[in-house]
Amino acid sequence: MTGTALSLWPAPLRSGAPAQPPRPVLVAFVGLVAALLAGVAEAIVQTALLLERDEVDLAGLATGLGVRLGIYLVVLIVAIRMTHGARWARILLTFGIGVIGLLSLIIEPLAALLSADKFGDLFADLTVESAMIGLFRAIHIVAVLVAIPAMYRPGARRYFSLPRLSVSLGQTHA
Template sequence: MTGTAFSVQPRTDAPRSVSVAFTALVIALLCGVGEAITHTAGQLDRLDADIGSLATGLAIRAGIYLVVLGVAVRMARGARWARIALTFGIGVIGLASLIIEPLAATLSAKQISDLFDNLTASAVINGTFRTGHILAVLVAIPAMYHPTARRYFRRTNSLSHR
């Protein structure tokens, strides 16, 4: 589906920084999906699992991830509004939501060893996905503001207003 309205690749004239940003955003999304699936699978192992609430949570996340992917595609095609939306949505709100829980756990621990009590394989996998998600966002946001990306967004938007 290259070159169609459904293509999810950056434009061929997009600079490398925009391609890096787009790729990092896709990696962040995949890490988010992996974390959601791992978390849900872990919750399903519990006897008191609320399947309805887990399904609702997955549906909400899937919707958010699809919207973010759509905005990322628009960003890769040069839409400045998409770059701004990703900066605040993913770079501020999303990043904060990923960091708050582990930060709260770290700050509430009396000793560092408390953080490793009851550590499970599922927690390690979730932590790996979350770390990958955070790192991908920390690559994507600066890449969208690299000088070559700024020129690309300026040029693309000036061409669309003619």
């Protein structure tokens, strides 16, 4: 659906500009979407576990899910802007997802690893649900570790350095 009002990809902005982002940018976008989907899946499993408890703070749970959903929507919108060549989006994703987000994903497992007396203690209370959460978390981390470097591959760097036309002002921005 390129060239339509519903297209996610921009039309060429100037003569010689690519109609679609280069492969590394597409890889980064797919990686970010995969990370988001893994995060959603993890949130669903965690919510299901919380709802099984006798005393559930539904307001707190709903607030937490709302915040998480809001963050995921912002990340998706920024990722889409990144595919349009927005350098600010690439930088925001690098620090927001590649640094802060990645740290938030690895702090809990790292703390558990460091607090365990023996490596086997980590698996003493393993359930299907905790294994699913671990799997989704691992997918999330790997997807981020694929996406962020992809945004800095040579083809992507050239794409982000192309001058863009401002649609609202009609000016070229370097």
